[in-house]
Amino acid sequence: MQVYLPIAELSLDVFLLLVLGGLVGFISGISGIGASFLMTPILIFIGIPSPVAVASQANQVVATSLSGTLSQWSRGNIDFKMGGILLIGGMAGSSLGVWLFGLLAKIGQADLVVAISYIFCLGSIGLLMLWESIRSLFKKMIKPSTKVRLPFYQRPWIQTLPLKRNFPKSKLYISICLPMTIGFGVGLLSAIMGVGGSFLLVPAMIYLLGMPITVVVGTSLFQMVFVTANVTLQQAIQNQSVDILLAAILMIGGVVGTQWGTKLSGKIRGEYVRFGFSLLMLGVCVGLANELLVKPSAIYSIRTIGELR
Amino acid sequence: MLIALTLVWAPLTKADTLIADLSSHLIAITTGFKGTDLLMFGAIDAPGDIVVVVQGPLTSIIVRKKERVAGVWVNQANITFENIPSFYAIASSKPIEQILSPETQKQLNIGIENVPMKVDGELTPEEEKQFHDALIANKRLQELYYTDIARVNFMGRELFRTNIFFPSNVPTGDYVVDIMLVRDKNVVGVQRTPLVVSKVGFGAEIFDFAHQQKWFYGSLSICLAIFGGGVGYVFFRRR
Numbered sequence: 156m157q158v159y160l161p162i163a164e165l166s167l168d169v170f171l172l173l174v175l176g177g178l179v180g181f182i183s184g185i186s187g188i189g190a191s192f193l194m195t196p197i198l199i200f201i202g203i204p205s206p207v208a209v210a211s212q213a214n215q216v217v218a219t220s221l222s223g224t225l226s227q228w229s230r231g232n233i234d235f236k237m238g239g240i241l242l243i244g245g246m247a248g249s250s251l252g253v254w255l256f257g258l259l260a261k262i263g264q265a266d267l268v269v270a271i272s273y274i275f276c277l278g279s280i281g282l283l284m285l286w287e288s289i290r291s292l293f294k295k296m297i298k299p300s301t302k303v304r305l306p307f308y309q310r311p312w313i314q315t316l317p318l319k320r321n322f323p324k325s326k327l328y329i330s331i332c333l334p335m336t337i338g339f340g341v342g343l344l345s346a347i348m349g350v351g352g353s354f355l356l357v358p359a360m361i362y363l364l365g366m367p368i369t370v371v372v373g374t375s376l377f378q379m380v381f382v383t384a385n386v387t388l389q390q391a392i393q394n395q396s397v398d399i400l401l402a403a404i405l406m407i408g409g410v411v412g413t414q415w416g417t418k419l420s421g422k423i424r425g426e427y428v429r430f431g432f433s434l435l436m437l438g439v440c441v442g443l444a445n446e447l448l449v450k451p452s453a454i455y456s457i458r459t460i461g462e463l464r
Numbered sequence: 465m466l467i468a469l470t471l472v473w474a475p476l477t478k479a480d481t482l483i484a485d486l487s488s489h490l491i492a493i494t495t496g497f498k499g500t501d502l503l504m505f506g507a508i509d510a511p512g513d514i515v516v517v518v519q520g521p522l523t524s525i526i527v528r529k530k531e532r533v534a535g536v537w538v539n540q541a542n543i544t545f546e547n548i549p550s551f552y553a554i555a556s557s558k559p560i561e562q563i564l565s566p567e568t569q570k571q572l573n574i575g576i577e578n579v580p581m582k583v584d585g586e587l588t589p590e591e592e593k594q595f596h597d598a599l600i601a602n603k604r605l606q607e608l609y610y611t612d613i614a615r616v617n618f619m620g621r622e623l624f625r626t627n628i629f630f631p632s633n634v635p636t637g638d639y640v641v642d643i644m645l646v647r648d649k650n651v652v653g654v655q656r657t658p659l660v661v662s663k664v665g666f667g668a669e670i671f672d673f674a675h676q677q678k679w680f681y682g683s684l685s686i687c688l689a690i691f692g693g694g695v696g697y698v699f700f701r702r703r
Binding site: 156157165264266388392403406410446457 | 685
């Protein structure tokens with residue numbers, strides 16, 4: 156059954172969109188990390204103009220993040236104080252990001268910046284995750300390293316940052332500058348790439364902030380609700396690119412898929428999930444790098460002035 | 465184009481009668497719209513050929529060319545084409561080159577290559593042609609410029625009909641349909657008829673709402689997501 160999407164201005168199969176939303180939601184649920192970095196490129200691939208894909212995806216992520224946040228909240232897994240600081244930075248970063256995206260689209264370089272951001276983030280985080288999961292899987296075979304590197308958050312220069320506060324839930328005492336900046340950076344990148352940002356935020360929370368794993372997923376989802384809501388609002392106001400019908404259909408598939416994935420996440424070893432996840436990230440990264448560096452799918456592109464495509 | 469038509473018009477005789485119409489003068493884009501065929505039909509008095517040209521509202525289009533800069537493919541040169549049709553389709557009872565000379569085609573802007581495209585930019589003629597060809601190729605990929613010429617079928621000697629397909633991504637606005645009677649390599653009659661493509665119903669309301677009440681629309685989108693997320697949580701909670 157085809158449905159006409161009024162903002163995207165084309166019609167797509169409802170079933171296809173539901174399955175896509177469900178599949179991506181499932182990957183999110185099972186890994187505990189968002190998979191918007193898969194969804195946004197896929198939406199663009201099936202013909203949705205990139206501003207509409209980015210904005211509508213942000214809208215969808217509000218829903219999936221909220222349902223995840225509520226789940227985690229009911230289990231007491233959210234550090235609201237840390238989440239609050241993160242989201243202050245996130246709101247500022249994402250607002251700047253949407254404005255920047257609009258500016259880049261006008262000069263015809265939005266796709267380039269988006270591609271570079273994706274390649275950089277997916278590449279670095281993907282490789283880190285791949286390395287970490289392989290190490291965990293082959294723990295017995297690798298000799299433990301004798302050199303001990305201080306975790307990022309305990310490094311001396313971080314300790315000297317001002318405005319230190321206590322974060323009891325995360326058992327941390329660090330400067331608020333750090334989470335604020337991380338939130339800002341993640342918000343900025345989220346807005347530009349059209350993602351929720353958790354594939355950036357979760358590793359940042361673990362490795363840069365040193366938050367305990369139990370709190371990381373919930374707190375990142377909490378922050379994402381506000382940041383993606385902000386992106387949705389800004390996109391609607393600045394670019395009128397939110398397709399509410401597209402977002403609604405993706406939401407239905409996404410929420411169902413995420414819940415289903417979350418239920419299964421306990422049954423599979425984390426290392427296997429992260430291994431597979433990192434391969435997905437690197438796969439998308441390689442695909443985009445190919446497009447950008449080796450062989451673009453089209454040398455000439457057109458855009459009708461006054462319209463979104 | 466109408467002026468050009470009057471110039472090549474042979475003197476009107478009784479045998480040059482042409483009547484034509486469309487099955488509908490409105491293509492309404494509703495929620496279930498997946499593209500549609502529009503029927504065009506009519507009658508002529510004496511044997512001849514029919515050429516139909518459908519043009520969408522005029523727009524401006526930027527064409528950007530990627531070049532390799534430090535190993536990376538980046539959009540570099542670009543030019544803007546102004547006053548070009550956003551949609552263009554042709555139908556004909558015989559292959560066009562059999563019934564009209566290339567000069568006449570050019571004069572009457574029949575065939576997308578013959579539609580004048582005003583350029584706002586500084587490029588050499590070769591580069592301009594490359595951009596022009598790329599524009600047409602891209603529009604063809606979007607199914608907004610024709611790839612094949614549709615067939616006008618005659619039933620008997622006088623009645624004719626044809627279908628033109630409008631895909632789901634068709635631009636909204638005022639279209640122009642020219643149905644031309646061709647005899648002896650001349651256009652001897654033309655019927656110009658209007659066509660409107662517009663969003664109708666729920667989809668149209670969403671579109672207008674998004675553009676006119678941006679803050680309200682954005683907030684509503686967020687509320688919908690909050691509602692959806694909440695429902696999803698409650699629904700799956702019974703673990």
